[in-house]
Amino acid sequence: MAEETTHPTPAEPAAAPKAAPAAKPASPAATKPAAAKPAGHAAPKGPPLATLTPELVQLQQHFGENVITPAPYVGVLVNDLNKLREVMTYVRDQLGFDMLANVTAVDYIKEGYIQVVYHPQRSKGGQPITIKVRVPRGSDPVAPTEVAVPSLTPIYAGAEFQEREIYDMYGVRFEGHPDLRRILTWEGFYGWPLRKDWHEPYYEGDTKPFDSRWPGGHHQLAEERVPWADNVNYPPGFDPLNFNANPDAGLYDSMLSGVPHAQVEPNGHAQQAPQPKGVGAAVPVYDRNHNNLADEEELQTDQIIVNMGPQHPSTHGVLRMVVKLDGETVTDLKLALGYLHRNHEKIGERNTWLHNIPYTDRLDYICGIANELGYVITVEKMMGIKPTERAEYLRVIMAELTRIQSHFWAIGFLLNDLGAFYTPALYFITERDLILDLFESVSGSRLMCNYMRFGGVSRDFTEEQIAHARELAFDRIPRKIDELEQLLTDNEIIKARTIGVGYLPAERSINYSLTGPCLRAAGVPYDIRRVDPYSIYDRFDFEIPVFYGADVYDRYRVRVAEMRQSLRIVQQALNQLDQTKPGDIQAGKKAYNHRVPAGEAYGRVETPKGELGFYLVSDGGQNPYRYHVRSSSFINLNSLKEMVVGHKVADAVVILGSLDIVLGEVDR
Amino acid sequence: MGLMGTGILKGLGVTLRHFIDTYAEDLKYVLNKSGARQPRPLRRQSPKNKGLVTVEYPRERLPLPENFRYVPFLVYDTEKQDDKCTSCGICAKVCPPQCIWIVRTEDPVTKRPVPQPKEFYIDTTICMNCGYCAEFCPFDAIKMDHDYELSYYPDQEPHARLVHDKSRLTKPDTYHASIHPTDWRRELEDRAAEEAKKKAAAEAKAKADAAKPAGGAAPAAKPAPAPGAARSSAPEPDKPAQADTGKSSSE
Numbered sequence: 001m002a003e004e005t006t007h008p009t010p011a012e013p014a015a016a017p018k019a020a021p022a023a024k025p026a027s028p029a030a031t032k033p034a035a036a037k038p039a040g041h042a043a044p045k046g047p048p049l050a051t052l053t054p055e056l057v058q059l060q061q062h063f064g065e066n067v068i069t070p071a072p073y074v075g076v077l078v079n080d081l082n083k084l085r086e087v088m089t090y091v092r093d094q095l096g097f098d099m100l101a102n103v104t105a106v107d108y109i110k111e112g113y114i115q116v117v118y119h120p121q122r123s124k125g126g127q128p129i130t131i132k133v134r135v136p137r138g139s140d141p142v143a144p145t146e147v148a149v150p151s152l153t154p155i156y157a158g159a160e161f162q163e164r165e166i167y168d169m170y171g172v173r174f175e176g177h178p179d180l181r182r183i184l185t186w187e188g189f190y191g192w193p194l195r196k197d198w199h200e201p202y203y204e205g206d207t208k209p210f211d212s213r214w215p216g217g218h219h220q221l222a223e224e225r226v227p228w229a230d231n232v233n234y235p236p237g238f239d240p241l242n243f244n245a246n247p248d249a250g251l252y253d254s255m256l257s258g259v260p261h262a263q264v265e266p267n268g269h270a271q272q273a274p275q276p277k278g279v280g281a282a283v284p285v286y287d288r289n290h291n292n293l294a295d296e297e298e299l300q301t302d303q304i305i306v307n308m309g310p311q312h313p314s315t316h317g318v319l320r321m322v323v324k325l326d327g328e329t330v331t332d333l334k335l336a337l338g339y340l341h342r343n344h345e346k347i348g349e350r351n352t353w354l355h356n357i358p359y360t361d362r363l364d365y366i367c368g369i370a371n372e373l374g375y376v377i378t379v380e381k382m383m384g385i386k387p388t389e390r391a392e393y394l395r396v397i398m399a400e401l402t403r404i405q406s407h408f409w410a411i412g413f414l415l416n417d418l419g420a421f422y423t424p425a426l427y428f429i430t431e432r433d434l435i436l437d438l439f440e441s442v443s444g445s446r447l448m449c450n451y452m453r454f455g456g457v458s459r460d461f462t463e464e465q466i467a468h469a470r471e472l473a474f475d476r477i478p479r480k481i482d483e484l485e486q487l488l489t490d491n492e493i494i495k496a497r498t499i500g501v502g503y504l505p506a507e508r509s510i511n512y513s514l515t516g517p518c519l520r521a522a523g524v525p526y527d528i529r530r531v532d533p534y535s536i537y538d539r540f541d542f543e544i545p546v547f548y549g550a551d552v553y554d555r556y557r558v559r560v561a562e563m564r565q566s567l568r569i570v571q572q573a574l575n576q577l578d579q580t581k582p583g584d585i586q587a588g589k590k591a592y593n594h595r596v597p598a599g600e601a602y603g604r605v606e607t608p609k610g611e612l613g614f615y616l617v618s619d620g621g622q623n624p625y626r627y628h629v630r631s632s633s634f635i636n637l638n639s640l641k642e643m644v645v646g647h648k649v650a651d652a653v654v655i656l657g658s659l660d661i662v663l664g665e666v667d668r
Numbered sequence: 669m670g671l672m673g674t675g676i677l678k679g680l681g682v683t684l685r686h687f688i689d690t691y692a693e694d695l696k697y698v699l700n701k702s703g704a705r706q707p708r709p710l711r712r713q714s715p716k717n718k719g720l721v722t723v724e725y726p727r728e729r730l731p732l733p734e735n736f737r738y739v740p741f742l743v744y745d746t747e748k749q750d751d752k753c754t755s756c757g758i759c760a761k762v763c764p765p766q767c768i769w770i771v772r773t774e775d776p777v778t779k780r781p782v783p784q785p786k787e788f789y790i791d792t793t794i795c796m797n798c799g800y801c802a803e804f805c806p807f808d809a810i811k812m813d814h815d816y817e818l819s820y821y822p823d824q825e826p827h828a829r830l831v832h833d834k835s836r837l838t839k840p841d842t843y844h845a846s847i848h849p850t851d852w853r854r855e856l857e858d859r860a861a862e863e864a865k866k867k868a869a870a871e872a873k874a875k876a877d878a879a880k881p882a883g884g885a886a887p888a889a890k891p892a893p894a895p896g897a898a899r900s901s902a903p904e905p906d907k908p909a910q911a912d913t914g915k916s917s918s919e
């Protein structure tokens with residue numbers, strides 16, 4: 001999808017001061033004969049416009065060339081914000097792009113606007129399309145945008161968390177969003193952290209490497225170098241002594257009153273919360289089909305709000321589920337996220353392209369290799385390079401072993417959530433550790449492998465390592481998966497606890513942008529390895545397991561079946577490995593200072609959790625201009641409420657376990 | 669599906685098997701049957717083992733693979749009695765969290781930089797053990813360590829313990845050779861190849877020279893090290909090796 005562009009394009013989004021000299025137009029282009037720019041373009045300024053795919057042409061014909069124009073590099077621009085919902089409804093219903101894979105934003109500070117980027121895709125498969133809108137970013141760095149973008153939540157339920165994230169990170173308001181609060185930072189946060197003019201504490205420079213490290217690098221602790229106070233912004237008139245943030249007032253009140261949270265005012269950051277009614281106010285009681293069972297007078301029930309987490313073993317990390325309970329039945333649920341938020345994307349924009357590879361390990365830290373693969377194939381797409389044959393095989397072997405060990409882990413902890421405390425988990429962790437032993441001996445680390453490189457991998461397998469992998473893939477793991485099934489699949493208690501629990505039918509799952517094993521357990525055979533193949537997956541013989549129960553039990557069964565299919569892939573890859581040249585693991589020369597041609601790309605892979613996407617924008621420099629991670633754990637959580645409401649609180653724990661989230665990826 | 673409860677019984681059978689396997693494994697270990705006694709850590713890592721094996725750290729430790737990486741150290745060339753690092757700064761540039769700090773040495777007279785670091789710091793509180801510094805150093809001067817026990821007592825100077833300075837970072841190449849035998853072998857081969865190339869070049873030059881003056885033994889000057897000494901001179905420090913390892917990359 002990435003348009004092939006040559007560097008000397010006057011980089012449109014060149015905010016980084018370092019990139020400025022590189023962006024000097026014309027003169028470098030003159031020296032480079034290969035600047036294949038169509039000469040017909042009257043204005044050589046600005047990036048090349050996208051050539052439209054048939055779907056986008058159809059869209060343009062339907063809405064007219066005034067509304068839909070080709071965007072720079074990729075996709076189309078919707079010029080009339082009021083038409084956005086109409087356009088997206090058409091995209092969903094007429095063009096069949098029924099799933100909103102990704103929504104994000106980019107701050108083009110020089111041009112003065114923030115661009116919101118949508119990537120709808122078809123649940124039947126194929127490439128996503130790119131649709132963009134622009135809003136002026138305004139001159140006030142701490143106020144949200146004057147102009148609001150219409151929220152897409154009525155069309156795609158999966159937009160809810162993603163739009164909240166954009167609001168939180170960029171201050172873009174979304175008109176008609178049901179619950180537009182900050183999501184990853186806290187309610188009292190001041191400023192919009194992903195805007196280009198926002199600086200983090202200990203800020204040193206816009207892009208790495210920092211000059212202070214060499215050649216005059218007298219070490220200084222970060223705390224001494226940049227005093228904390230210098231870089232933290234407080235609201236005017238802020239008084240720490242009388243500060244009462246009460247950040248959750250809005251959250252609790254909206255749950256108790258049933259009134260959606262107040263909309264954000266365009267001029268002020270402060271939000272007006274509805275008056276609290278007090279915890280324990282009597283409210284109507286509903287059954288699962290939302291029928292009012294009785295009047296409050298008749299039954300005299302109270303509903304209470306309970307915080308599950310953030311420090312709770314069942315939430316798999318620091319996640320807080322705020323549930324409204326009627327007796328033991330959950331009647332409402334909201335999530336408080338961001339306890340592990342470190343602004344991965346901002347760090348990624350400071351980093352060079354190469355620096356980011358080990359950082360991706362820290363997203364979903366259970367399956368670092370899968371994250372790395374997603375990142376490197378996206379960058380390779382932009383650079384137009386291909387890894388060597390051997391590297392492709394090694395990547396697949398490592399990625400599929402990652403899937404197996406991640407599913408072992410997920411199933412083990414699902415059993416923990418069911419109350420089978422640690423016995424099954426321990427059996428599976430034993431197997432997982434054997435796979436991690438292989439990772440460690442190949443890459444040097446069990447979890448933070450840092451194995452992929454642009455155009456290759458960091459190390460070849462030795463003969464012993466291949467033997468270890470063969471022993472695992474052909475003997476040990478197949479036996480252990482059989483044993484796992486013997487232990488669990490027919491167990492009556494597990495069946496009683498999981499069948500029919502956490503049901504979310506296929507259409508709703510798609511509308512919620514649910515991906516991964518959870519979507520395939522709802523009968524949708526959507527797996528990126530098949531619908532949009534990457535790497536060399538098209539060479540292997542494997543199936544996409546699908547089950548139709550859309551409940552916790554089938555999510556478990558999908559994972560088991562997927563482990564078997566992954567084994568098949570690993571076995572085939574190991575058998576074909578000796579047809580490749582040993583040691584040939586890096587295409588081209590190994591380099592550390594890559595420059596990626598100006599442009600943008602959305603690349604994605606199927607990780608054990610679902611679709612992991614990277615939306616990258618390059619200005620031709622050494623650092624990404626925009627680095628966005630579409631994380632499946634985060635977006636899958638969007639649908640948790642609908643799965644949980646109506647179940648008992650103990651089942652809420654199990655349903656969360658069946659989603660298999662990792663907080664490192666949720667909060668980023 | 670069968671009778672209610674059969675699924676549970678089947679599962680309990682698996683648990684029982686694990687239980688027995690684990691005791692059998694321990695018994696083998698204790699009785700040391702037929703000399704098959706293998707240290708627990710090794711058995712824990714073998715795909716052939718049965719049952720659950722607990723490695724009792726810190727009394728027992730898992731053997732570390734050669735590629736294992738923890739915070740880096742600087743290699744000291746014991747033969748030449750010199751740091752291998754030339755303070756070229758590549759490691760400081762590739763370090764993702766920017767935790768390497770290098771000060772170059774200056775020649776006291778000419779004020780030109782000398783290829784040797786004056787100060788070298790790695791802030792281990794920030795190092796993410798990615799291994800890039802070792803991977804991209806063109807001089808094999810920085811390597812990843814196997815020592816993962818870096819905690820310290822509070823009465824020790826914390827700054828000195830967590831921010832490693834040059835004296836703490838420097839370790840002899842014999843240590844490097846002991847923990848990274850394969851890598852070391854590769855280095856020696858590279859070096860031998862380099863020397864062979866140099867020697868060939870010197871010989872060619874000597875031949876050309878010999879064509880003019882009769883007895884002038886010009887090649888006796890600098891290159892041409894004692895033949896046979898495989899692990900002798902690394903690339904001359906003031907003439908940084910041009911692509912000696914094939915790893916260096918263009919700036």
Ligand code: SF4
Pocket residue numbers: 752753754755756757758759760770804805806807808809810
């Ligand atoms: S890359 Fe190697 S030689 Fe260069 S400064 Fe770092 S350790 Fe020294």
Ligand code: SF4
Pocket residue numbers: 739740759762763764765766767768790794795796797798799800801802
């Ligand atoms: S291992 Fe990585 S983080 Fe640590 S010093 Fe080397 S390059 Fe920096």
